[in-house]
Amino acid sequence: MEIRIEQSCPQCGGPVVLSESDRLLTCSYCGVRNFLRSRGLFRYVLPVAGREEMVHAPYLRFKGTIFLVREEGIEHRLVDTTQVAVDHAGLPPSLGLRPQAMRLGRLAAATGGRFLRPAIRATAVLEKAARLSTLLRQERAVLYHRAFIGETVSCIYLPLQQRRDGLFDAVQDRLLVKGRARGLEGFPFSPRWQVDFLPTLCPHCGWTLDGEGDCLLLTCGNCDRAWLVDNSGLQPVPWQVVAGDERTRLYIGFWRITARIPTLAMESFADFIELTNQPMLPRPEWQRRAMQFWIPAFRIRPRIFLRLGRQATIGQHRLRPEPGTVRPGLYPVTLPPTEARQAIKVILAASAASPKRIFPSLPGVRPAGLSFALVYLPFVSTGQEWLQPHTGMVINKRVLGFGRSL
Ligand SMILES: [Zn+2]
Numbered sequence: 033m034e035i036r037i038e039q040s041c042p043q044c045g046g047p048v049v050l051s052e053s054d055r056l057l058t059c060s061y062c063g064v065r066n067f068l069r070s071r072g073l074f075r076y077v078l079p080v081a082g083r084e085e086m087v088h089a090p091y092l093r094f095k096g097t098i099f100l101v102r103e104e105g106i107e108h109r110l111v112d113t114t115q116v117a118v119d120h121a122g123l124p125p126s127l128g129l130r131p132q133a134m135r136l137g138r139l140a141a142a143t144g145g146r147f148l149r150p151a152i153r154a155t156a157v158l159e160k161a162a163r164l165s166t167l168l169r170q171e172r173a174v175l176y177h178r179a180f181i182g183e184t185v186s187c188i189y190l191p192l193q194q195r196r197d198g199l200f201d202a203v204q205d206r207l208l209v210k211g212r213a214r215g216l217e218g219f220p221f222s223p224r225w226q227v228d229f230l231p232t233l234c235p236h237c238g239w240t241l242d243g244e245g246d247c248l249l250l251t252c253g254n255c256d257r258a259w260l261v262d263n264s265g266l267q268p269v270p271w272q273v274v275a276g277d278e279r280t281r282l283y284i285g286f287w288r289i290t291a292r293i294p295t296l297a298m299e300s301f302a303d304f305i306e307l308t309n310q311p312m313l314p315r316p317e318w319q320r321r322a323m324q325f326w327i328p329a330f331r332i333r334p335r336i337f338l339r340l341g342r343q344a345t346i347g348q349h350r351l352r353p354e355p356g357t358v359r360p361g362l363y364p365v366t367l368p369p370t371e372a373r374q375a376i377k378v379i380l381a382a383s384a385a386s387p388k389r390i391f392p393s394l395p396g397v398r399p400a401g402l403s404f405a406l407v408y409l410p411f412v413s414t415g416q417e418w419l420q421p422h423t424g425m426v427i428n429k430r431v432l433g434f435g436r437s438l
């Protein structure tokens with residue numbers, strides 16, 4: 033479930049409600065459009081009054097997918113968890129459903145109060161999430177690879193209040209620890225936690241960029257450049273489009289990651305076809321074609337993610353990308369390239385027609401010589417589904433969840 037964050041417009045102060053995956057803020061009062069830049073995790077607070085006297089305990093939230101490659105095949109599970117990040121007796125181990133049930137605030141200099149420092153890392157929360165998930169309970173099964181393809185990792189603070197009779201959870205007004213709790217001095221707000229709001233203007237030509245909400249890639253309709261919203265600001269991204277025709281209604285983005293797999297001696301697309309035992313003969317020219325992994329650049333159910341990644345990767349020789357030019361129907365990019373990179377081994381596993389030849393090598397696989405580009409592929413409408421004519425990929429329209437504008 034998504035959490036909602038209440039935020040005031042950085043320009044006019046009007047109330048704006050964002051979802052946790054939103055990186056772009058559009059104010060319905062003054063019309064300003066900004067993107068959010070944070071040097072670290074996004075930090076939120078549970079709502080409470082009289083915060084000045086309180087100390088806040090950090091909880092790390094992870095929402096994403098765990099993929100496990102094991103002898104029997106590839107398993108996956110959506111994970112949505114919020115775990116305490118300090119070691120202090122009496123604190124609830126998890127915030128449960130509270131973050132979803134309440135409107136959170138964004139942590140800012142004006143929030144007030146003091147803050148405990150997280151003592152465990154985000155990776156430890158992921159480990160715990162993996163253990164908690166039933167997937168790993170069959171302990172004797174061989175695990176070849178595990179990947180977290182995270183949609184969101186953030187920090188949510190629970191306000192605590194020391195009163196005469198003990199330490200209280202200030203949101204639920206519930207006693208956590210009797211008497212005086214120790215080790216809860218905390219630190220004041222750090223300017224490093226500050227989120228910056230920056231205008232969505234093309235860094236190259238100054239034009240207003242297209243894209244809103246959870247879109248991570250902004251395009252410039254003036255100079256045709258594409259920009260990735262990341263923690264350091266707007267980064268230029270090489271991008272291309274496979275031309276559609278008059279039936280094309282939508283272009284959906286894939287991260288095309290060129291990579292070698294030295295341990296498998298996989299250099300070319302021909303090597304990939306042979307090593308994964310595809311039921312086709314590699315053409316001679318595929319020896320000269322660098323291996324590319326095509327990873328969906330949008331959030332979608334794990335089972336569909338695997339299928340689309342496999343189909344696009346195996347069908348890459350049918351795709352002829354051209355330099356990207358802005359056009360109608362560009363579907364939002366919502367999965368960053370850092371997460372797509374985490375998916376390389378999973379998509380390699382999903383592509384293997386004979387798992388026994390690939391799966392046992394996965395622990396030693398280190399993709400090398402990586403280069404990234406975003407490629408939009410054309411899709412045509414066939415009733416309930418979107419069809420990609422070159423590769424035969426289909427995506428159910430409801431599953432894609434593009435109902436907001438189509
Ligand atoms: Zn405003």
Ligand SMILES: [Zn+2]
Pocket residue numbers: 234235236237238239252253254255256257
């Ligand atoms: Zn521009």
